[in-house]
Amino acid sequence: MTTLITEGGPVTADATVTRIGGVPLAPPGTAWPSCADCGGPLQFLAQFVLDGSGAAVTGGPGQQDRLLALFACQNRPGVCQDWEARSGANLALILPAQGLAPIPLPVPSDPDEGEPDDESDESDEDDVLLLGATRAAEPQLLPEAQNFDSARAAWAARTGRPRNHVLGQLNGTPAWLQYDQTPNCATCAEPMRLAVQLQEGPDHLTAMNFGSGRAYAFTCSPCADAAFLWQC
Ligand SMILES: [Zn+2]
Numbered sequence: 001m002t003t004l005i006t007e008g009g010p011v012t013a014d015a016t017v018t019r020i021g022g023v024p025l026a027p028p029g030t031a032w033p034s035c036a037d038c039g040g041p042l043q044f045l046a047q048f049v050l051d052g053s054g055a056a057v058t059g060g061p062g063q064q065d066r067l068l069a070l071f072a073c074q075n076r077p078g079v080c081q082d083w084e085a086r087s088g089a090n091l092a093l094i095l096p097a098q099g100l101a102p103i104p105l106p107v108p109s110d111p112d113e114g115e116p117d118d119e120s121d122e123s124d125e126d127d128v129l130l131l132g133a134t135r136a137a138e139p140q141l142l143p144e145a146q147n148f149d150s151a152r153a154a155w156a157a158r159t160g161r162p163r164n165h166v167l168g169q170l171n172g173t174p175a176w177l178q179y180d181q182t183p184n185c186a187t188c189a190e191p192m193r194l195a196v197q198l199q200e201g202p203d204h205l206t207a208m209n210f211g212s213g214r215a216y217a218f219t220c221s222p223c224a225d226a227a228f229l230w231q232c
């Protein structure tokens with residue numbers, strides 16, 4: 001059994017639903033997270049509704065318990081190590097599902113103090129912090145599929161839609177591009193469970209940057225711990 005997520009069309013940027021892009025939500029007063037490598041603000045990637053066990057919700061009302069929010073640094077692609085779990089250049093945050101508000105964008109740094117080669121203006125800076133589109137991610141259960149790749153092929157064949165409309169999968173077994181990098185929980189040291197696997201997205205203008213690879217977010221429910229990494 002595999003649960004894919006597929007391109008579900010535009011959705012409100014601050015919706016409390018499973019989505020790629022849009023604006024990050026957090027308890028009021030939360031500051032925009034920054035990168036431990038470069039000190040700059042992280043890019044907001046996506047959020048996923050989790051149930052009480054820390055698994056991604058795959059449909060049906062009344063299960064919303066928490067949100068998983070994912071961020072990664074895009075200030076210096078290839079330099080800040082946002083592909084490494086717990087590098088500080090990415091962030092996987094577990095939040096309560098209620099009482100959240102959009103995190104205000106950080107104030108851009110003073111242009112007079114910027115580096116001489118910094119040609120970015122304010123709108124360019126926003127582009128680095130937010131994706132160019134907000135997409136709903138629709139769960140698609142494929143009971144017969146053995147793994148992500150066979151599920152993706154079966155879905156594309158059944159619907160006639162392109163394979164790149166598959167945005168990833170929820171829960172289940174990671175389809176690694178390299179070796180198994182399942183992280184251990186920082187609190188209990190047990191192997192963590194896949195909550196979501198992500199593709200970059202169908203449109204390169206609005207895509208997440210995983211070096212043309214795949215990203216993986218893991219949770220440990222009892223400890224409310226989460227970790228994020230990508231491979232290419
Ligand atoms: Zn950085």
Ligand SMILES: [Zn+2]
Pocket residue numbers: 185186187188189190220221222223224225
């Ligand atoms: Zn744990």
